[in-house]
Amino acid sequence: MSVQQRRKYDPDFKRNAVLLSEEPGKAVTEIADNLGISRDLLYRWRREYRARENYSFSGNGRESLTPQEQKVRDLEKRLRDAEMERDILKKAMAIFSRTPK
Structure with a gap:
């Protein structure tokens, strides 16, 4: 039995992934597969970015x-x-x- 280690993504990666996913003509599933992340994770990042834009993705569980x-x-x-x-x-x-x- 192996324990999967939680992956961490820096705020710039998250922001760029969200901006890529909002471009017309690209499917969220396709972008998530290309970036090596789950579709659900990308949707969650999109929700957070829409809610707080510049203050999203502060990191380490701290709220900006x-x-x-x-x-x-x-x-x-x-x-x-x-x-x-x-x-x-x-x-x-x-x-x-x-x-x-």
Whole structure:
């Protein structure tokens, strides 16, 4: 029993494969066979490219974000941190404002 190793493709290869597949007169199956990849993989790359164009194929499971998406993500993190600090301060205030028995 042999274990197949997962193949990795660089973003330029993926982008070029997608652009080739979108040319008129070429079948996706034919292009996939010529490139040595599966037809389903090429269709998946096409979906990703259509959804995110310049931000597609970031690699290593990392999502490429537009500058606006990155800003939103940073602001959400700052908000979570501020809410956590507020909650800690509320608990501390409750502890220190108790009257001793």
